[in-house]
Amino acid sequence: xxxGPRSINPRALYLSFYFPPSRASGVYRGLATANHLAxxxxxxxxxxxxxxxxxxVIGSVDQQLATAIDPxxxxxxxxxxxxxxxxxxxxxxxxxxxxxALARAVHNIGQRHLFPEPYATWGLSALSRSLRxxxxxxxxxxxxxxxxxVSFATAWTFTRxxxxxxxxxxRDSWTLNLFTDEAAFPDGHPxxxxxxxxxxxxxxxxxxxxxxxxxHAERYPEVxxxxxxVPNGWDPDLVTEPDDHPPHSRPHTGLRFGYxxxxxxxxxxxxxxxxxxxxxxxxxxxxAELHIHGHLGxxxxxxxxxxxxxxxxxxxxxxxxxxxxxxxxxxxPVSKTDVASFYRETDVLVFMAGGGxxxxxxxxxxxxxxxxxxxxxxxxxxxxxxxxxxxxxWFNGNGLDIDDLARAMIAAxxxxxxxxxxxxxxxxxxxxxxxxxxxLAPLEExxxxxxxxx
Amino acid sequence: xxxxxxxxxSTGRSSVLLVSFHRRPxxxxxxxxxxxxxxxxxxxxxxxxxxxxRELAEEPTVRLYVLPGAGRRPPWLVTLENRVVFRIPIxxxxxxxxxxGDGRFGRIATRILGVLQRWHGRIAYHIDQISRPLLLxxxxxxxxxxxxxxxxxxxxxxxxxxxxxxxxxxxYPHAIATTALxxxxxxxxxxxxxxxxxxxxxxxxxx
Numbered sequence: 001x002x003x004g005p006r007s008i009n010p011r012a013l014y015l016s017f018y019f020p021p022s023r024a025s026g027v028y029r030g031l032a033t034a035n036h037l038a039x040x041x042x043x044x045x046x047x048x049x050x051x052x053x054x055x056x057v058i059g060s061v062d063q064q065l066a067t068a069i070d071p072x073x074x075x076x077x078x079x080x081x082x083x084x085x086x087x088x089x090x091x092x093x094x095x096x097x098x099x100x101a102l103a104r105a106v107h108n109i110g111q112r113h114l115f116p117e118p119y120a121t122w123g124l125s126a127l128s129r130s131l132r133x134x135x136x137x138x139x140x141x142x143x144x145x146x147x148x149x150v151s152f153a154t155a156w157t158f159t160r161x162x163x164x165x166x167x168x169x170x171r172d173s174w175t176l177n178l179f180t181d182e183a184a185f186p187d188g189h190p191x192x193x194x195x196x197x198x199x200x201x202x203x204x205x206x207x208x209x210x211x212x213x214x215x216h217a218e219r220y221p222e223v224x225x226x227x228x229x230v231p232n233g234w235d236p237d238l239v240t241e242p243d244d245h246p247p248h249s250r251p252h253t254g255l256r257f258g259y260x261x262x263x264x265x266x267x268x269x270x271x272x273x274x275x276x277x278x279x280x281x282x283x284x285x286x287x288a289e290l291h292i293h294g295h296l297g298x299x300x301x302x303x304x305x306x307x308x309x310x311x312x313x314x315x316x317x318x319x320x321x322x323x324x325x326x327x328x329x330x331x332x333p334v335s336k337t338d339v340a341s342f343y344r345e346t347d348v349l350v351f352m353a354g355g356g357x358x359x360x361x362x363x364x365x366x367x368x369x370x371x372x373x374x375x376x377x378x379x380x381x382x383x384x385x386x387x388x389x390x391x392x393x394w395f396n397g398n399g400l401d402i403d404d405l406a407r408a409m410i411a412a413x414x415x416x417x418x419x420x421x422x423x424x425x426x427x428x429x430x431x432x433x434x435x436x437x438x439x440l441a442p443l444e445e446x447x448x449x450x451x452x453x454x
Numbered sequence: 455x456x457x458x459x460x461x462x463x464s465t466g467r468s469s470v471l472l473v474s475f476h477r478r479p480x481x482x483x484x485x486x487x488x489x490x491x492x493x494x495x496x497x498x499x500x501x502x503x504x505x506x507x508r509e510l511a512e513e514p515t516v517r518l519y520v521l522p523g524a525g526r527r528p529p530w531l532v533t534l535e536n537r538v539v540f541r542i543p544i545x546x547x548x549x550x551x552x553x554x555g556d557g558r559f560g561r562i563a564t565r566i567l568g569v570l571q572r573w574h575g576r577i578a579y580h581i582d583q584i585s586r587p588l589l590l591x592x593x594x595x596x597x598x599x600x601x602x603x604x605x606x607x608x609x610x611x612x613x614x615x616x617x618x619x620x621x622x623x624x625x626y627p628h629a630i631a632t633t634a635l636x637x638x639x640x641x642x643x644x645x646x647x648x649x650x651x652x653x654x655x656x657x658x659x660x661x
Contacts, residue, residue: 089610089620089631098591100616101583 010451011043011137013130013158015144015151017119019048020069021061023295026171028362029208029232030145031068033169036440037447038070045074045133047126049119057085060295064336068237076133078125083107084118115153116190123150127157134162140451141203142166149174149191152198165203165450167443169230173358176215179266181356199223203450206230206443209360209383228446231387233439234365234431254287255413257375258346260334261294261363266354268400269309272377273328275397275405280327282410284417289327290350293334293342343370347416348409351388353378360384368431371424373412377405387434393419393427467515468606468639471498471622471629473615475590479506483611486635491515493638498602500618502590521593539574543567591617594625605629606639 018024020031030046037044054061069075084107086092096103114120130139142164144155152174155166175195177184185191199205199220205227207213217224257276263269276290296306311326334342343349349367351374353359360383367374373393378384380399388394395412397405432438470490474483479501487510490497500519501507511518547567551560607630610619616633623631630639 087632087634089608089616089623089633092616092620096616097620098588098617099584100587100613104613 009041009043010140010448012037012045012447012451013133013139013142013164014044014046015126015130015142015154016046017049017122017145017148017151019046019075020065021051021063022049022054022058023060023062023065024058026145026232026362027065028235029169029171031065032233032235032436033143033145033440033443034073035068035070036437036444038072040444042444042447044070044072045076045139047076047078047130049122050077050080053080053082053085057082062336068336076129078122078129080119080125081121112190115150115194117148117150119148119150122148123154123157126151126154130154130158131161134158134164138162139164141447143169143447145169145171146174147172149194153194156198156201159201165453166201167204167206167447167450168198168202169206169443170212170216171208173212175219176212176358178355178358181358196220202226204228204446208232209358209386211358211383211386215358228442230443231434231439232360232362232365233434233436234369235436236369254289255285255347255416256345257288257290257348257350257409257413258342259290259292259294259350259352260339260342260346260366261352261361263292263294263296263306263310263352264354265297265305265309267352268354268377268379269306269352271400271402271405272350272352273309273311273326274402275377275409276328277326278402278406279409279413282406282413285410285413288413289329291346292328292330293332295333296330339366343372346370346372348372348412349374351376351378351384353382353384355379355382357381358383360387364388365431365434368434369428371427371431373415373419375405375408375412391427391430393423467494467496469496469498469604470607470609470638471500471602471605472609472611473500473619473622474507474611475500475502475614475618476612477503477505479611482635484510486609486611487516490638495606495638498605500597500615519597521590521596535578539571587614587617590614591621594618594621597622599625602626607632607637609633609635611635 014030014034014037016030016034018027018030019034020027034044034046051061083096083103089097093103095106110120111118115123130142133139139162142155142158144151144166146152146168152168155168158164159166172178173184175184175191176182199216200223202223203226205216205223207216207227207229208231210229213227213229217227259272272290276288279285280288292310307330310328310330312328312330349370349372351361351364351367353361353364356379359378364374364384364387368388368391371393373395374388374391376385376388376394376396377400385396388396393412393415395408395415397408472483472487472490476483484506487497487499491510491513494515496515496517497513498517498519499507499510500521502521504511504518504520507518510516544567547560547563550563605622605626608619608622608626610616610631610633619631619633623629630637
């Protein structure tokens with residue numbers, strides 16, 4: 001395919017379905033990657049999902065996050081057929097209104113033969129849009145991030161047509177179920193065929209931790225040399241220097257434990273609640289509180305079960321100040337600009353993660369950068385522990401046993417009470433390894449090499 | 455007119471019409487009905503088979519409409535189909551087999567007919583899947599405006615109910631018409647998170 005005149009700066013097409021103002025899983029990684037490329041002289045065009053999808057299907061957006069997008073970045077939003085999520089009968093097509101079974105059959109054919117994801121139509125729109133843009137001004141490299149993984153298929157097709165090299169970023173796992181550590185699809189499922197196809201032609205494939213890279217390298221040994229690890233990292237603009245006021249000089253008397261991030265039903269919520277209740281039986285934590293900051297679930301229907309499991313009451317107000325005897329308070333979502341104050345007001349950070357050994361959380365890097373004691377509440381041996389190894393203020397319950405978790409909480413509380421600036425500095429030094437710019441540098445270098453070769 | 459099992463009682467509450475045409479509705483359909491009632495809605499349920507709905511119909515704010523046998527193929531069509539696809543060809547084959555002497559022609563023709571009849575079964579199934587919702591849609595006229603009163607929300611609980619609910623949605627342009635089984639009118643938080651659509655959140659990256 002012949003393309004238009006080249007630009008001076010290397011030009012990257014970034015296929016990132018979830019991009020601010022989305023607040024979906026891993027959106028910070030996409031934002032940081034695009035910003036990092038723009039800051040290093042790339043001409044970046046992001047193809048993301050339609051805003052309508054965020055409002056109507058996902059049910060929430062983060063407008064403040066959108067302000068963090070580098071103004072040099074162009075964001076385009078190709079269309080998406082919302083068949084799978086549309087509930088409004090008045091917006092159904094004529095075919096679906098009159099012959100729903102036939103409309104469903106046509107939709108299913110697309111899923112079976114085009115791409116096995118409900119986002120497949122976005123891939124088609126993105127492909128068509130990117131080809132038009134490429135004709136006007138050619139791209140030098142394509143970077144695709146999943147989920148959804150239709151972005152990988154789009155990159156693959158784009159490359160087949162134009163010859164532009166592409167890199168896939170496994171922000172999430174596709175064929176591995178992270179919560180069960182088993183294959184996500186049965187043998188013979190089209191997802192396997194697509195993954196093999198995508199990886200075979202990719203100039204590089206990027207994973208968030210080495211456990212995930214190894215899992216994929218075992219399955220696709222022929223492309224293993226082109227695999228690399230880019231951890232999630234933390235953004236310095238979000239974590240400012242914490243104040244050095246000891247907990248007892250704060251307006252609140254007890255220690256404040258804090259969790260920041262989206263709470264999901266897959267996380268060990270029951271164990272967290274039970275362990276915190278037990279830890280509060282210790283005299284030094286008797287007046288301690290656990291403040292949960294963040295959304296309850298990614299979707300609009302998630303909160304009921306989560307609230308129940310945390311003992312917050314099923315239908316209570318969004319941010320309840322009444323925590324009763326449990327000491328757990330739900331504080332609601334935190335604005336991007338308030339993240340730093342969350343860290344300032346929290347004495348002990350609770351790191352809670354669902355899933356098994358392949359799970360890393362993006363939040364853990366930020367936690368470490370704050371230089372606070374961290375208590376682990378997750379299954380033993382998850383990938384996140386790799387990055388916590390060596391963090392001097394890490395209190396690991398080594399699993400989900402309630403007594404062990406409570407002991408770790410008590411120890412972290414003691415540590416918070418006698419924390420010195422030197423301790424914090426030592427802890428922050430460990431986190432510096434994972435500053436976003438540092439972890440993204442090898443990826444940028446790889447993309448630049450690919451762009452230069454063309 | 456449809457068989458009305460129970461009349462509604464009070465007014466001034468939100469009014470929900472639930473169309474559930476599957477013979478055995480999924481548990482979430484019942485859960486939705488219960489939730490709507492617990493939130494104080496007047497509920498009208500339109501079904502083909504009332505078996506699973508008798509208990510709910512005992513509630514004072516529930517009205518159950520039954521459309522027995524609706525949407526099924528008329529008896530004359532069943533008879534015609536039986537004659538054209540099975541009886542007439544079989545009789546003709548029997549005659550042809552007798553005429554061909556050694557029965558070779560009859561055996562071949564019987565085999566071909568068997569294949570055609572199997573194909574007929576498959577095609578008929580698909581035609582039924584497509585046409586039945588359309589036939590059911592026409593039955594919306596059985597529900598008079600006087601009986602329904604004002605509707606705030608029309609819910610199609612399954613695929614079969616979609617055209618029916620769409621026709622009703624045209625009659626009640628101000629009612630919410632949806633397939634979502636999680637929102638009750640007047641209770642926006644009933645199926646939604648308490649999060650404001652514009653409220654930001656910190657992100658927990660996965661994996």
